[in-house]
Amino acid sequence: xxxxxxxxxxxxxxxxxxxxxxxxxxxxxxxxxxxxxxxxxxxxxxxxxxxxxxxxxxxxxxxxxxxxxxxxxxxxxxxxxxxxxxxxxxxxxxxxxxxxxxxxxxx
Amino acid sequence: xxxxxxxxxxxxxxxxxxxxxxxxxxxxxxxxxxxxxxxxxxxxxxxxxxxxxxxxxxxxxxxxxxxxxxxxxxxxxxxxxxxxxxxxxxxxxxxxxxxxxxxxxxxxxxxxxxxxxxxxxxxxxx
Numbered sequence: 001x002x003x004x005x006x007x008x009x010x011x012x013x014x015x016x017x018x019x020x021x022x023x024x025x026x027x028x029x030x031x032x033x034x035x036x037x038x039x040x041x042x043x044x045x046x047x048x049x050x051x052x053x054x055x056x057x058x059x060x061x062x063x064x065x066x067x068x069x070x071x072x073x074x075x076x077x078x079x080x081x082x083x084x085x086x087x088x089x090x091x092x093x094x095x096x097x098x099x100x101x102x103x104x105x106x107x
Numbered sequence: 108x109x110x111x112x113x114x115x116x117x118x119x120x121x122x123x124x125x126x127x128x129x130x131x132x133x134x135x136x137x138x139x140x141x142x143x144x145x146x147x148x149x150x151x152x153x154x155x156x157x158x159x160x161x162x163x164x165x166x167x168x169x170x171x172x173x174x175x176x177x178x179x180x181x182x183x184x185x186x187x188x189x190x191x192x193x194x195x196x197x198x199x200x201x202x203x204x205x206x207x208x209x210x211x212x213x214x215x216x217x218x219x220x221x222x223x224x225x226x227x228x229x230x231x232x233x
Contacts, residue, residue, distance in 0.1 A: 001174075032217050043206055043223035044154070049213070055221075087154060091217045095172040098154035 002026050002090050004099035012107040019075040021102045023088035028068045035064060035073045036087045038101075044087060048073065078104070109134040111207045111224030119201075119231050125194040129207030129224060136183050136190055137162045141211050143190045144220060145181060149203035157181075159210065159218075160190060197231045204228050 003026040013019055023033065031051040036044035046055040048064045051071055061076045075082055083106050088099040110132035119125045129143070136143060142161035148154050158171035160181045171179055180193045194201060207224040 032215060034219065043226050045223070046219075046221055049219055049221075050215070089154075089220070091219060094170065095174065096156040096218070096220070098156075100153050 001095055002029060002093050002097050004088050004090060004097055006088060006099035006102045008102060010103045010105060012105050013078055014107045015078050015080055017078050019078055019104055021073040021086055023071045023073070023099050025069045025090055029090040029092040031067045032090065032092045033066065033071045034089045034091060036089060037084050038087065039084045109209050109222050111209065111222065113205060113207050113224050113227040115205070115227050115229055117229065119197055119229060120233050121198055121231055122196055125197050125201065125229060127192045127205055127227060127229070129190040131188050131190065134209065136188055137185050139163055141209050142218065143183070144208040144210050145192045146206045146208055146220070147203035148206070151200070157192065199231050202229065202231045
């Protein structure tokens with residue numbers, strides 16, 4: 001199965017700052033890498049359906065890039081509601097797999 | 108927007124069988140556009156896709172994560188518009204929040220996990 005490694009594990013930032021999250025795949029997933037946001041007590045929510053495609057209703061401050069094995073999720077200016085855990089997920093190979101997550105916390 | 112509500116026993120003893128149900132509202136489990144997945148989340152293993160079921164005309168299609176060693180069975184009840192997960196021979200490692208998800212195959216030909224239920228916590232303990 002494809003392993004996804006996310007870094008850093010924790011990102012401590014202030015509101016208004018830029019967040020850059022990374023996800024590396026153990027083999028190529030082309031651009032079929034999704035990103036999810038999870039807040040405490042809630043289910044994950046789809047942010048990016050592919051490396052650079054925002055899901056419906058996701059604000060433009062969220063952007064993604066990458067292809068092959070290296071991907072980045074960027075939040076251009078953190079809003080208070082953006083502090084959460086972010087997961088990447090590949091949908092190229094079975095079984096579907098997830099990264100271990102990056103926690104974005106308030107500094 | 109589709110509503111997914113998971114339900115289950117909450118507590119299951121080791122070696123027993125876990126049974127969960129996902130009630131679907133504002134959509135039909137027979138909708139051939141969608142496939143219905145189960146994903147679980149535990150502190151130890153993170154997020155893990157379990158499998159899915161879909162209703163292509165005239166038959167069911169299922170697909171499972173081999174890491175579950177054939178312990179998982181997903182089925183549907185079209186009369187109740189629900190999806191079920193049965194997990195046999197559970198151990199403490201199966202303690203997790205279990206999510207029901209509506210997904211679909213998009214224009215890329217790959218499956219996307221789109222709408223998630225709130226999840227239900229299952230603890231395996233004697």
